[in-house]
Amino acid sequence: MENSTIGKWRGLLFxxxxxxxxxxxxxxxxxxxxxxxNQFYGxxxxxxxxxxxxxxxxxxxADIKTALNNSRYSFRLPKDSSILLIQSGxxxxxPAMQQALKQFYSVAVFSGIPPNSYRxxxxxxxxxxxxxxxxxxxxxxxxxxxxxxVYWGQLESGSENEATKVVSWVPFIGGVLPDETQHMRxxxxxxxxxxxxGRWTTLTPETFESSTVSGRYNRDSxxxxxxxxxxxxxxxxxxxxxxxRFSR
Numbered sequence: 513m514e515n516s517t518i519g520k521w522r523g524l525l526f527x528x529x530x531x532x533x534x535x536x537x538x539x540x541x542x543x544x545x546x547x548x549x550n551q552f553y554g555x556x557x558x559x560x561x562x563x564x565x566x567x568x569x570x571x572x573x574a575d576i577k578t579a580l581n582n583s584r585y586s587f588r589l590p591k592d593s594s595i596l597l598i599q600s601g602x603x604x605x606x607p608a609m610q611q612a613l614k615q616f617y618s619v620a621v622f623s624g625i626p627p628n629s630y631r632x633x634x635x636x637x638x639x640x641x642x643x644x645x646x647x648x649x650x651x652x653x654x655x656x657x658x659x660x661x662v663y664w665g666q667l668e669s670g671s672e673n674e675a676t677k678v679v680s681w682v683p684f685i686g687g688v689l690p691d692e693t694q695h696m697r698x699x700x701x702x703x704x705x706x707x708x709x710g711r712w713t714t715l716t717p718e719t720f721e722s723s724t725v726s727g728r729y730n731r732d733s734x735x736x737x738x739x740x741x742x743x744x745x746x747x748x749x750x751x752x753x754x755x756x757r758f759s760r
Contacts (some may be wrong), residue, residue, distance in 0.1 A: 542665030542698070543601030543624070545739050555626050561644050562576040562662045562703060563712050568676035587713045589659055589704060589758035596652040596707075600664040601625070608744050609663070612751035616759070620655050622648075624662070645710070652707045660705040665749070667739060669696040687689040694735065696744040697721040698752055704758065715757070 544553040589595070595617050599605035602624045613619050627644045651661050699719050705712040725737045 535711065538669055539665045540666060540669075541744065542606070542700075542739075543599060545667055546736070551704050552603050552625065555601060556664060557598070557624055557626050557662065559703075562598070562629060562660070562705065564710065568760055581713055582709060585711070587704060587706070587711065587758060588760075589617070589754065591616055591755070591759050592618060593659055594655075594657040595621070595659045595661045596648075596655065597621050598624045598648075598660065598662045600662060605663075606743060606747065608740075609747040610625055612747040613661070613754075615751060616755040618657075620652075622651060622659055634682075639744055645705075649705070649707045649710065658707050660703075660707060661754075662703045662705070664701045665743075665746070666699045667696060667742070668678045669694055679737060682714040693725050694738065695721070695723045696738055696742060700746055702750060702754065704754070715753070717746065717753050720745045720749070 518636065520744075541553070541556060544550045581726070595616070597605045597613065599609065604621050604623070610619055610621065627642060648660055652658070671733050687696055697719055700717050701713045701714065702717060720742050722738055722742055724734050
């Protein structure tokens with residue numbers, strides 16, 4: 513009985529220490545990464561906002577058969593194709609993503625603010641009658657782009673309290689004593705849409721992780737640098753993966 517009680521207390525102590533060591537876990541959109549300070553951020557595009565136009569009449573078995581037959585053709589995005597680039601939740605896609613894709617394609621950009629979340633002061637305008645996927649395809653067609661590339665991204669992070677570790681001596685620079693390690697990873701999801709047919713495909717590129725130590729007075733700047741570095745890595749890798757998978 514005594515051993516059982518000791519074991520129980522050890523388990524509780526382990527859980528308590530784990531909570532102390534990893535704190536501040538959070539998830540942020542790549543379009544609203546700066547501690548929620550993006551005044552234009554109004555949420556994320558939903559899959560149904562971009563991936564499939566609503567039929568004018570009810571869905572029939574013939575519609576499903578046609579869609580299935582069309583999907584069996586290989587999705588291709590040859591080098592120098594014209595694409596309309598959209599970052600979910602952002603007025604314009606990140607410049608780093610634009611540059612990464614411009615190595616292989618001709619890139620035009622379009623807003624990724626959700627169609628049901630346009631902000632006018634404190635009010636919101638909603639129009640549920642617009643077939644937004646078809647509107648995006650028409651927009652791309654008017655600009656001469658035959659493919660649409662939409663991407664979503666999340667930054668997942670957790671903070672490790674350095675005070676719970678064995679002491680290691682570090683330089684005391686500029687009055688800032690490093691006291692926290694932030695572990696972060698970036699997860700992207702990409703959708704490619706054919707403007708003419710509406711066919712689409714999705715992929716999840718490689719995930720990247722990093723860790724950085726910060727102190728009280730430089731935490732925000734360290735956070736920004738960590739996010740920028742992760743985006744650069746992820747965008748470059750995503751552009752290369754898209755080209756390698758769909759250019760042939």
